[in-house]
Structures are given as structure tokens and as C-alpha cells.
Amino acid sequence: MSPSSTKIFEFLFDAGEGLLRSGASAASTTKTLLAICAQAGLKNVTVSIIVGQLTVSYQPEDGSYPISRVHNITPGILDIWWRSRSENTIERFLLGEIDIDQADREFKQFYQRQKNRSTWWWTTSGYGILGMGFSILLGGDFVTTLGAVLVSMCVSMLFRWLSRVGAPGIFSYAAGGFIAVLLAAGFMMLTNTNQATICVVSALAARLAGVTAYAVIQDSITGWYLSAAGRFVDIAVCTAGLISGVAVAIAAANPFIGDDVQLVELVTADTGSWFYSILGAALVAGGFALASGGLKIRLVAMTVLGSLAQALYLVMTKLYNVETFFAIFAVGTIIGGICVMVSRKVSLTSNALMLVALLPLFPGLMIYQGALSYFFGIGDSGTSLMEALVTTYCLSMGGTLGQYLVSQAMWQARKQQFRRRYPDGNFDTDQAHEYQAQDIMLPIFSKPFNSAEPRE
Structure with a gap:
């Protein structure tokens, strides 16, 4: 496994644990992790969430053996400090403002500060x-x-x-x-x-x-x-x-x-x-x-x-x-x-x-x-x-x-705004990173099992 792939997995597990431990639904977490994979250029990815465990698998090339990694997640209480900073880093990565190396560094810094800060x-x-x-x-x-x-x-x-x-x-x-x-x-x-x-x-x-x-x-x-x-x-x-x-x-x-x-x-x-x-x-x-x-x-x-x-x-x-x-x-x-x-x-x-x-x-x-x-x-x-x-x-x-109800209304409003700004664009495929990042804060009620969830 290449060093870049290792960093991506570390980033995925840090992000997934931060979300799941503080009450995020499995669907919302899966959608977010798949969006990270898409932005990082990782294709053929599957995310699986079961009780206390997060599994990420991907196939580097067609016909090759899939690579899977498993991360155990212990139950935790709501940590607003960690949750808000994790979501901010994820959003900036999906918008292309930071790369995978900087995102990984930020998560490691958060983790270190979390260990050292007196709460x-x-x-x-x-x-x-x-x-x-x-x-x-x-x-x-x-x-x-x-x-x-x-x-x-x-x-x-x-x-x-x-x-x-x-x-x-x-x-x-x-x-x-x-x-x-x-x-x-x-x-x-x-x-x-x-x-x-x-x-x-x-x-x-x-x-x-x-x-x-x-x-x-x-x-x-x-x-x-x-x-x-x-x-x-x-x-x-x-x-x-x-x-x-x-x-x-x-x-x-x-x-x-x-x-x-x-x-x-x-x-x-x-x-x-x-x-x-x-x-x-x-x-x-x-x-x-x-x-x-x-x-x-x-x-x-x-x-x-x-x-x-x-x-x-x-x-x-x-x-x-x-x-x-x-x-x-x-x-x-x-x-x-x-x-x-x-x-x-x-x-x-x-x-x-x-x-x-x-x-x-x-x-x-x-x-x-x-x-x-x-x-x-x-x-x-x-x-x-x-x-x-x-x-x-x-x-x-x-x-x-x-x-x-409100998340669907906001999504439809965002869709109309996109169409006015890009009348010749396709909301399903154009600027995918934009809608994936903007959707992090919204709850997910669909089933994004095997790919980033397409929108109509």
C-alpha cells in the first residue's frame, strides 16, 4: 500500500470516528467518507459500518484484489470541540482548500490537543x-x-x-x-x-x-x-x-x-x-x-x-x-x-x-x-x-x-441556485465537490452504500 493511500485511510478513520462517536448516523457518515474518497481520487470504494467497527475497501484497478482496512470504534460521549473541528477540516478538504497531507496533519493536531487539553x-x-x-x-x-x-x-x-x-x-x-x-x-x-x-x-x-x-x-x-x-x-x-x-x-x-x-x-x-x-x-x-x-x-x-x-x-x-x-x-x-x-x-x-x-x-x-x-x-x-x-x-x-423536511427544502433551493448560476451545467455531475461539501452539515436519509449518492 502506498504512503498516500495510508494517509487517506488514516484520514477516513479519523473522520469516521469523530462523526460516529458523537451521534452521526451511519448514512451521514458513509456519505461523508465516500465524498472524501472521491475527492482523493480513490475509486471503487465501499464503506461498511457495523457495531463498533468501520471498514473501508477499494479496488485499485479492475481485476485486482481489493484492499480493505478495518478500524474499531469505541463508544463515546458528545464532544462538540472535536466534532466541529473535524467537520470544518472535512469540508475544506472537499472544497479543495487543503490537500490530504494538510488534512491528515490537522487531525493529528486535533488528536494531540484533545489529549493534552484540560477539560x-x-x-x-x-x-x-x-x-x-x-x-x-x-x-x-x-x-x-x-x-x-x-x-x-x-x-x-x-x-x-x-x-x-x-x-x-x-x-x-x-x-x-x-x-x-x-x-x-x-x-x-x-x-x-x-x-x-x-x-x-x-x-x-x-x-x-x-x-x-x-x-x-x-x-x-x-x-x-x-x-x-x-x-x-x-x-x-x-x-x-x-x-x-x-x-x-x-x-x-x-x-x-x-x-x-x-x-x-x-x-x-x-x-x-x-x-x-x-x-x-x-x-x-x-x-x-x-x-x-x-x-x-x-x-x-x-x-x-x-x-x-x-x-x-x-x-x-x-x-x-x-x-x-x-x-x-x-x-x-x-x-x-x-x-x-x-x-x-x-x-x-x-x-x-x-x-x-x-x-x-x-x-x-x-x-x-x-x-x-x-x-x-x-x-x-x-x-x-x-x-x-x-x-x-x-x-x-x-x-x-x-x-x-428542512434539509430537502434546502437541497432543492441549492439546486435551483446552481441552475441559475450554471444554466448549461448538470447538477448531478458538475462541481460534485461543491455539493458534497455543502451537504456535510445536513442529515442524510438516503442509502449511499457503494458510491457518493447521486442527486436528481
Whole structure:
């Protein structure tokens, strides 16, 4: 294999891992990697994405043996810093502004900076702000909100340490749930308050969502069923680990705390005050964006989008009495479309924006309460879990529908603009690098299995 081909493969694997680990769908990632191959002059290329693995194969000449390389991808959390810089480098390469050597150097520099930069303080602060937001959304008082901030920050530091020592994901989540309950119980006993459940949920709700929820739906729509199944299993395993840790901690703590602190009780979002509800949503979205490395304009954009999602939900359910699940679907559709429109302005794909913006509405609370209700016989666990599933479906399908409608409208507008600028040109073949690069930020709902996807 030639040195140039080696660099191309390294570039492909760096780009693919950066996209997949932060929630990009298999179809979007495949389209991007095929576009890179086309720009690099690599023909007869096939990209295959399965659970935790990326395979790229190409045939140098007709009749020759194909060359294949496999790259393993470990699960990861949303990293806005890495994702935005990766997409910027990919776009500049596809537009011909940089060559493969410079693109490869930039990715190596990103990787080195990622290893050396200290992110613990903004990650910890971000999760503290997120915990504050969830506590406000659930109607927690000042003391409970303070406890939610402290527990969220401690759990964040625990996850960071477990990641550094290479602990398996399910045990990391179990440890996080276990520590969250013990810390919340201890804090509530010291402060003589009884909102431990709100404190625990506030610290763990974001962990229940996962960064791949929306990509599961997109992979299913585009026919990547194996990838969708793998992402779904990853979400289920991590959630099961978290719930198990919480359940064990509750069972272990109950004999010592007695009835003074209620660790298992049903709580719901407090929508009585619009101000506090929207403020809580803004803190949740902004906190998660900060914890994920989103700064400056991206932090502002995600905070505003989170506030807007909550405001739209309140308007529909409180002013117009729209049924809850339909309102969630409608909000998801609107926010999904807006995320596509602003994605290029903030240089971040719509999936990442939508994940953060809709986080306050994600049914982490219902998943948590449904599972614990089953373990401890409180309330109707079946109803809670069914509500969680329906809410997940409405958010994911609504967000995906909004992305699809707006991305198609933007693509048609770009097509008309191309025809006015090049009346004798063919949009399918002329300046292919232009439309491939401009399409990176848009979600893909087609099936680009064996070549760069042609457009009509």
C-alpha cells in the first residue's frame, strides 16, 4: 500500500470516528467518507459500518484484489470541540482548500490537543449547571437544587476517573448511579430536607438519554438495521447499569436512613411557573453544551434552542390544550428543522444541536421512575415505561421529520441556485465537490452504500 493511500485511510478513520462517536448516523457518515474518497481520487470504494467497527475497501484497478482496512470504534460521549473541528477540516478538504497531507496533519493536531487539553473543569461545571436546571424543572427548592449541583459534579468527576482507568461502560454507569444515591441521601440528611429523588434524577437524567438516540431512528429509516440495533443495545445496557446501581444503593441505604429520607417517589416536571420552567430548560441545554465542549456561539445557540423547545411545549399544552404526546412530536419537528437551518451558522451538525436542545424533554425521568417502580412496587411501572417509550418515539420521529423536511427544502433551493448560476451545467455531475461539501452539515436519509449518492 502506498504512503498516500495510508494517509487517506488514516484520514477516513479519523473522520469516521469523530462523526460516529458523537451521534452521526451511519448514512451521514458513509456519505461523508465516500465524498472524501472521491475527492482523493480513490475509486471503487465501499464503506461498511457495523457495531463498533468501520471498514473501508477499494479496488485499485479492475481485476485486482481489493484492499480493505478495518478500524474499531469505541463508544463515546458528545464532544462538540472535536466534532466541529473535524467537520470544518472535512469540508475544506472537499472544497479543495487543503490537500490530504494538510488534512491528515490537522487531525493529528486535533488528536494531540484533545489529549493534552484540560477539560475537567468545564465538563464538571457543565454537569453542575445541568443538574441545577433539572432540579428547577422538577420543582426543587433552593437546598435541593444546591444538592443536585454538588451530586452532579461529583458524578461527573467519577465518570471521568472511571473512563481514564478503562472501566467497562455498564459498571461505570452502575457506579455512577450508586454514588449519586448515597451522596443525595447524605446531603438530604445533613440539610433536613426530603427531596432526595429530585436530587438523584437531576444528577442522572442526562445519562439516561445517550448521544445516539436520534441516530438510532435515522439508521433505521435508511436501512442500517445492524448499526441501529447496536446503538439501541448500547443505550439499553448503559441505562440498565445506571438503574441497577441506583436500586442497589437504595436497598443498601434504606436500613440506615429509615423514613427520614425518601429515595424512591414519583416526581413530575413542574410547569406551573413558565419562567422557572424555561429557565430550567435553558440551564439543562446550556449545561450539557458546556460539558460537551460547546463554547461561544455554540453554547449560546444550544441554550436558546433548549429554551425555545420548552417555551413551545408550554404554549401548546397550556394555552392551546394540545395533547402531550402530539405537542412533544410537534416541538421535536420544529426544533429539528431549526437545527438544520442554524447548523452551518455554528459549524455543527443538526443531530448534535437537536440532542442538546431536546434534552429537557427527553424521558429520562420516566425511564428512571418506571424501572424503580418495578423494583420497589411504587406506582404503575408499566405506565411510566410506556410513556417513556412513546415520548422517545415522538421526540425522535418528530426531530427526524423536521430535519428531513428542512434539509430537502434546502437541497432543492441549492439546486435551483446552481441552475441559475450554471444554466448549461448538470447538477448531478458538475462541481460534485461543491455539493458534497455543502451537504456535510445536513442529515442524510438516503442509502449511499457503494458510491457518493447521486442527486436528481
